[in-house]
């Protein structure tokens with residue numbers, strides 16, 4: 001009897017749970033939008049959750065099967081998302097009618113750490129506008145120029161490490177993701193937090209270890225994030241935070257102590273913390289400490305993984321495309337000769353034309369951000385040029401823009417699997433259809449750190465190519481994109497390359 005009751009209770013519980021996992025799955029049918037059949041709980045994310053493929057690969061497959069629809073439904077776990085594939089619609093939503101789509105979809109559905117809520121990416125409406133205006137001057141060309149010296153110091157420390165490993169002209173096989181994550185770490189510590197660390201000499205420094213554990217979304221942190229996203233009430237009941245409170249406190253202490261020290265001792269340093277102190281003083285807004293720490297934290301969060309991926313993927317493509325590498329080497333050598341022994345400058349970096357083509361093509365092929373998103377803030381009718389209604393968005397609809405799909409669409413980029421920097425040359429770049437190339441997003445909410453990311457990646461590549469030829473190592477994986485899993489660009493076997501010192505060629 002007890003077993004029958006227990007069995008019945010479990011059955012009822014399971015059927016309620018199943019109902020809940022599929023509760024939202026009528027949305028697209030009701031709204032008349034094409035969609036693919038979702039799985040309970042994980043929606044259309046099954047392959048990513050099962051670690052069978054990367055998020056980018058899932059999105060790309062979805063885009064290819066559905067690009068004929070200008071708008072198509074995707075279940076991100078249980079959340080219905082409207083994926084906009086038509087570049088004309090993308091322009092309307094992200095630029096022309098931006099006022100209906102000012103905010104991102106909530107990163108965390110339950111309240112998380114106040115520092116996380118203070119990040120520019122999470123801020124909403126007027127608060128976002130004010131902070132964006134406050135921060136914009138931090139990323140101008142003149143501020144980047146001033147910061148370049150700090151970045152150069154970090155690049156040279158990385159180069160010292162590589163020269164050490166190849167002493168005597170011997171080649172060396174190295175995993176680039178680890179190498180450049182350390183570089184990215186040291187640069188962001190110096191330029192955003194005013195902290196000088198050398199993660200080659202001190203591989204286990206506190207900033208690096210804490211930063212790595214916070215920014216790598218895997219294991220327990222990933223689990224907490226998925227629960228927070230799909231079951232915010234459970235997060236509320238359990239009362240946990242996705243980001244470890246002690247680690248967030250470490251970042252906060254670092255920023256507040258540095259700001260205090262700078263103000264008390266009138267210390268000036270051309271870094272972001274300095275610029276934030278100035279921006280805070282000049283702004284008519286009363287920014288709290290958490291708001292300021294939030295910006296350092298998002299700079300850290302955006303830069304740590306992205307910048308490492310950017311340089312690692314670029315090296316990987318140069319290794320796979322020796323003719324492109326040779327052409328880049330010739331340009332780098334020319335600049336080196338022109339500098340005549342003077343250190344690399346911001347102007348010299350930004351003037352390299354072929355380097356610019358190579359970075360553009362790397363960002364097209366590798367999609368460090370596979371999509372971006374917006375939250376519809378008030379009911380909005382998407383219309384064509386004749387005023388006919390294409391789709392009626394409702395307030396609180398989630399909208400995604402499939403950057404990876406557009407970048408791999410052969411309608412816009414011929415032979416998209418191939419690495420062809422020439423696509424972006426002066427002669428060819430006008431053939432690129434507007435709103436199909438979006439590595440940094442577009443419109444008033446586009447990436448604020450693009451100049452900073454490009455500057456440091458180009459400068460590092462200059463030094464790398466000047467000193468080393470990049471060749472395949474026995475550990476290099478054949479098709480590295482298929483080796484990537486999860487939400488970030490982390491190939492299981494890593495980005496292996498053989499560094500051959502040029503002095504010995």
Ligand code: HEM
Nearest residue numbers: 121299302303306368369372440441442445446447449453
């Ligand atoms: C190659 C490296 C990077 C890529 C591919 C990238 C890409 C992006 C993308 C796609 C967005 C969303 C834009 C949109 O929705 O229209 C974004 C936003 C943002 N990025 Fe980046 N990013 C990179 C590096 C950086 C760096 C180094 C920083 C900071 C130092 C940064 C700071 C931000 C911030 C603060 C936002 C939010 C802007 C806002 O909401 O107003 N990013 N980024």
